[in-house]
Amino acid sequence: xxxxxxxKYHDVETDHWWFKSRRRYLIDLLxxxxxxxxxxxxxxxxxxxxxxxxxxxxxxxxxxxxxISDKAITNAKANGLSNTFVxxxxxxxxxxKFDIIVASxxxxxxxxxxKAIQNWKSLLKTGGxxxxxxxxxxxxxxxHDVVNMHFRRxxxxxxxxxxxxxxxxxxQSGYWNFFLFLPIYSFRKFTSTFQKNKTGESDISIGNRFIxxxxxxxxxxxxxxxxxARFPFGxxxxxxxxxxx
Numbered sequence: 001x002x003x004x005x006x007x008k009y010h011d012v013e014t015d016h017w018w019f020k021s022r023r024r025y026l027i028d029l030l031x032x033x034x035x036x037x038x039x040x041x042x043x044x045x046x047x048x049x050x051x052x053x054x055x056x057x058x059x060x061x062x063x064x065x066x067x068i069s070d071k072a073i074t075n076a077k078a079n080g081l082s083n084t085f086v087x088x089x090x091x092x093x094x095x096x097k098f099d100i101i102v103a104s105x106x107x108x109x110x111x112x113x114x115k116a117i118q119n120w121k122s123l124l125k126t127g128g129x130x131x132x133x134x135x136x137x138x139x140x141x142x143x144h145d146v147v148n149m150h151f152r153r154x155x156x157x158x159x160x161x162x163x164x165x166x167x168x169x170x171x172q173s174g175y176w177n178f179f180l181f182l183p184i185y186s187f188r189k190f191t192s193t194f195q196k197n198k199t200g201e202s203d204i205s206i207g208n209r210f211i212x213x214x215x216x217x218x219x220x221x222x223x224x225x226x227x228x229a230r231f232p233f234g235x236x237x238x239x240x241x242x243x244x245x
Contacts, residue, residue: 010045010046010071010072010075013045013046013048014046014048015212016212017212017213017215017216017219018177018215018219019048020216021215021216021219021220021222021223022104022133022176022219022236023048023049023052024220024223025176025223025226026049026102026104026131026133027052027053027056028223029131029240030053030056030100030102030131031056033058033099033100034099035056035057035058035059036059036062037058037062037099037100038062038064038096038097038098038099038100038125039053039058039062039063039064039098039099039100039101039102040064040065040066040092040094040096040098040100040101040102040123041063041064041065041066041102041104042065042066042089042092042101042102042103042106042120043066043067043068043089043103043104043105043106043109044065044066044067044072044073044076044081044084045067045069045072045075045076046072046075046076046079047065047075047076047079047081047084048079049102049104050063050065050076050081050084051079051080051081060080060081060082060083061083063081063083064083064084064085064094064096064098065081065083065084065085066084066085066086066087066089066092066094067084067086067087068086068087068088068089069086070086073085073086089103089106089109089110089116089119090110090111090112090115090116090119091115091119092119092120092123094123096123097123097124097125097128098123098124098125098128099124099125099128099129100128100129100130100131101120101123101124101128101129101130101131102130102131103120103130103131103132103133104131104133105133105134105135105236106134107132107134107154108134108135108145108150108151108152108153108154109148109149109150109151110151111151113151113152113162114162114165114166117162117163117166117168118166121166121168121243124243125243126243126244126245127242127243127245128242128243129171129240129241129242129243130163130168130239130240130241130242130243131238131239131240132159132163132238132239132240132241133176133236133237133238134153134154134159134236134237134238135150135153135154135235135236135237136153136154136155136156136175136233136234136235136236136237137153137154137155137233138152138153139185140153140184140185140188140235141153141188142188142191143191144188154237155237156173156174156175156237156239159173159237159238159239160173160239163239163241167244168241168242168243168244169241169242169243169244170239170240170241171240171241171242172239172240173237173238173239173240174226174230174231174234174237174238175230175231175232175233175234175235175236175237175238176222176226176231176234176235176236176237176238177219177222177234177235177236178222178231178232178233178234179218179219179222180215180218180219180235181233181234181235184235
């Protein structure tokens with residue numbers, strides 16, 4: 001992630017509709033997990049998600065995070081998260097084993113995603129669960145991906161295949177942010193056509209507060225639908241995978 005964008009990211013990660021709605025979905029997935037579960041957030045940034053988990057009753061002592069950014073970990077520690085460390089997500093060297101590992105928009109940043117998944121699996125306890133979210137569809141590639149220093153985007157079958165190759169059991173998978181796929185796809189195609197020779201920027205911005213609130217409520221509604229339906233496409237794709245005994 002480029003330094004100028006990283007500052008913008010830290011400024012908006014708490015309230016931006018994208019991050020907030022995805023955290024809400026993850027929290028819904030984890031809310032019934034035992035409160036003494038040991039949890040690792042890979043790419044934890046300033047620790048907003050970990051603080052959400054602490055607010056749900058998970059023990060701070062069992063909440064861990066890693067991030068490649070010194071600034072992110074400085075922020076996380078300032079937020080009271082002492083078990084947060086600057087580490088490469090392809091080579092996490094923590095001694096602990098975890099009941100739950102969460103990696104939201106991390107795998108696409110890593111050149112060797114196979115090595116990363118193998119590393120993450122080694123950190124899971126037997127029967128532990130991994131939650132992986134990544135950007136979907138290479139056709140959505142834009143300046144946003146360049147600024148974020150992504151290597152790739154994934155389809156759901158591609159992500160499933162990579163996890164299954166490491167003998168992880170897929171227990172849930174699908175696409176997320178279905179409702180906004182067509183508007184975002186159209187916007188990115190339009191800008192890529194007319195800004196080929198210009199410096200692009202990431203999509204991340206709070207912008208209009210009313211629009212931010214509307215989009216947040218739209219995705220919260222979609223989160224509820226995901227309990228009953230699977231969408232055929234979306235801006236992101238995800239898998240929930242378990243480590244076999």
